[in-house]
Amino acid sequence: MILNEALRLYPAAPISLRETTNNVKIGGLQIPAKTQLFIAMAAVHYDPKIWGDDAKLFNPMRFIEPKKHLATYFPFGLGPRICVGQNLAIVEAKIVLAMIVRKYNFVVSPSYVHAPVQVLTVRPKYGAPMILHRVSS
Ligand code: HEM
Known part of the structure; x- marks a missing residue:
């Protein structure tokens, strides 16, 4: 749920493009063939009609x-070109997190500045400094 919520607010690859091969009607719009469509993931992921009034807040429980x-x-993504690495990405993230929490408690450093930026993928502009404390055995 935490990974899902992180990827809702900060999708790593927030831009999807599609091109219509034929004339097509989507909702009320008649779209000609060869039109490039920009799928605004953020508009959907932050839509309060879908996620409620707290759409901008980090709340893993919504999942x-x-x-x-x-x-x-x-x-x-979605459809026939959906990410082929999605299961690997989630399993990898779970394994890395599980390995860290076995040995460390961690909190965000007070020096962290919240500045997500898109440079091809979305990333924290000034990094994500953390403070780790070894868990006593
Ligand atoms: C959090 C991690 C990742 C995110 C958020 C992500 C996201 C995406 C998105 C949004 C697309 C475009 C899908 C579409 O157009 O509908 C995509 C495509 C793709 N991803 Fe990922 N991805 C991640 C990790 C990975 C990993 C680990 C791999 C490979 C090991 C991978 C391989 C690919 C490939 C090959 C495509 C192109 C698929 C195609 O066009 O048929 N991705 N990914």
């Missing part, structure tokens, strides 16, 4: 309920 609609959350 306790299954999603009502597939297209409300897509940090790995």
